[in-house]
Amino acid sequence: MLLFGRLRDVAGWRERVFEPVPARLSALKAMIRSADPALADALEGPGVQAAVDKVLARGDAALHPGAEVAFLPPMSGG
Amino acid sequence: MIRLVTETFDPGAELNAFSAGRTVTGAVASFLGLARGDPSQPAALELEAYPGFTESQIAALIETAIDRFGLQDARVIHRIGPIPPGDPIVLVLTASPHRREAFEACDFLMDYLKSRAPFWKKEHGADGERWVEPTKRDLSDIQRWDAPSS
Known part of the structure; x- marks a missing residue:
């Protein structure tokens, strides 16, 4: 699991491996909530999107073993 | 084409390379964004990307622009990492037969x-x-391109 932007500052880490991989995004978020409620709240914040294997996830996406999940706060380039 | 770079780049050389050999183009438009900041600071800003994902999202955006405006070509060069004040951040290049489509x-x-x-x-x-998120102005700017609701 990867965190970007301010989410990384909230968590204090950038990358973490979850074994076994939860079956769905919602299960991953539940695991995070029990470990770090502040990070779980930040993941539910406005404009935060999730990507699974570098594709934007819609709804409660299924996760496969080895899936790469990234949480993306609102983006700002240029 | 999209290129992410971690070092400074030469916008003039990029514009020359993009324009070279175009006999049916007519118009090349460019936009260069510079890092604005306090000259006493080593970095004005720091840009983080998601390698692989950032390139594929921008490549899809370039394809959308090519289709929508009938471009012959488009290129984006975007700096990532720490960026000193005054350095180029982003260069957008577009090529089309006539100027209006290239500008737009x-x-x-x-x-x-x-x-x-x-x-x-x-x-x-x-x-x-501090982390910067899109401003109200950025969000209203992008709405200009939404299809009219008539």
């Missing part, structure tokens, strides 16, 4: 890059660091 596509690409492209921007000021 350049404007469209920049509006999308500012608020929809996967970059996370941290500004370094005298009073510390």
Whole structure:
């Protein structure tokens, strides 16, 4: 699991491996909530999107073993 | 084509390379964004990308612009990592037979890059660091390109 932007500052880490991989995004978020409620709240914040294997996830996406999940706060380039 | 770079780049050389050998183009438009900041700070800002994902999202955006404006070609060069004040951050190049489409596509690409492209921007000021998210202006700029609701 990867965190970007301010989410990384909230968590204090950038990358973490979850074994076994939860079956769905919602299960991953539940695991995070029990470990770090502040990070779980930040993941539910406005404009935060999730990507699974570098594709934007819609709804409660299924996760496969080895899936790469990234949480993306609102983006700002240029 | 999209290229992410971690070092400074030469916008003039990029424009020359993009324009070279175009006999049926007629118009090349460019936009160059520079890092604005306190010259006493080593970095004005820091841009984070998600390698692989950032490139694929911008490549899809470039394809959208090519289709929408009938471009012959488009290129985006985007700096990532710490960026000193005054350095180029982003260069957008568009090529079309006539100028209007080249100008408009350049404007469209920049509006999308500012608020929809996967970059996370941290500004370094005298009073510390802060993450920057799209401004109200950035969000209203991008709405200019939505299909009219008539």
